[in-house]
Amino acid sequence: MRIRSLMITMVGVAVAGASVYASKEFLQVQPATASIEQNPGLVSVVVAGQDIGFGTTIEGHKLTTIMWPAEAVPPGTFENFSTLLPQNGDDPRRAKRAMAQGELVLANKVSDFGEKVTITQTLGKNTRAMAISVNAQTSVGGFVTPGDTVDILLTQGGGDSLRAVTILQNIRVVGVDQQADEMNEQANVAKTVTVEVTPEEGQKLALAQQAGRLSLTLRTLDSVVDEPMESIRLSDIIRDKSPTEEGPKMTVKVRRGATAMEEVEVAEREDELQIVN
Structure with missing residues (x-):
């Protein structure tokens, strides 16, 4: 019994010593591990x-x-x-x-x-904020919101002289009525839209507002190349026939060689006929 008790005591002392040593090693390693996890980069x-x-x-x-x-x-x-x-x-x-x-x-x-x-802090270098009058039809049904980009069109004249032209392209909207928060995606029918323009664009826009009716077209998010656009008159879109409808083709008979005859199509010009080969 004495030998057994002595052995149990020795085993207990050994286990306790190992536990103390392991605890000491853990405490020494822990700060180093923490410093690695913090990553100085x-x-x-x-x-x-x-x-x-x-x-x-x-x-x-x-x-x-x-x-x-x-x-x-x-x-x-x-x-x-x-x-x-x-x-x-x-x-x-x-x-x-x-x-x-x-x-x-x-x-x-x-x-x-x-x-x-204020809205001034949203403007870029050497740009201006300018408001234009709109309604549901001229502001894309109210779907224009701050942060969008638009093209601005002018419709002018009446009757046969009625025409439309794009006066400004890729213009940023900075406010709709009194709302300037770009995070607000709610669509509202506005009475005024404030846009960001250069001083020169502002002059064009001021004249255009007095000359006729302004409309906005909402641009795609994909980047596009802007090109100058010619004005379109009412006579350009009102025709006697549909643009896709083809009228009767004009043909003539042409002699090929001594005896062969061939019927070919001709294209009509203002003052002459040209044979289409």
Whole structure:
């Protein structure tokens, strides 16, 4: 019995010693593992934790932080909330651009503390905001929203002199009535649409509004090459026959050689006939 008890005691001491040694090794390895997981190539950046609309206040519950590759961090990012949120009762910052959830919060997308945010902050360099009158028919049934791009057409004259021409192409819509939030996709029938134009385009648009009726055509998201377009008159689309209808073909008989005769088609021109070979 004594030998058995001694052996049990020795085994217990050995197990306890092994446990202490294992615990010591774990505590020594744990900090090294944590430092590896932190990855020195990543830094913390602030992103939108939810969709943030144009002009809304920047608040802590709307933000979050994620890890970002240090070599790919764009200029103007915020590493934490301290420089982004107001301190000591200061007025908050506001969104100068609409931001989607997960989007980087950059300095050029937010105002200074207490700064007023208006549609002016959405305009590009040396551009202007100009409003035009529209209705359901001239604004694509109300489906034009802030952030869309449109072409602007002018319809002018009356009777046989009625004509239409595209005066501006690829124009960005910055506001619909009093709504300038590009995150708002709700379609509304507007009375005015505000567009972003250059000073020269603004002059053309001002004259066009006085000359006739303006209409908008909503452009595709796919990139296209804009080309100058000729005006179209009413006489160009009103014809005696459908554009796809072919009239009777004019033919003549032509002698081939001494005795052979062949019937060929001719194309009519203004002052002459041309044989189509």
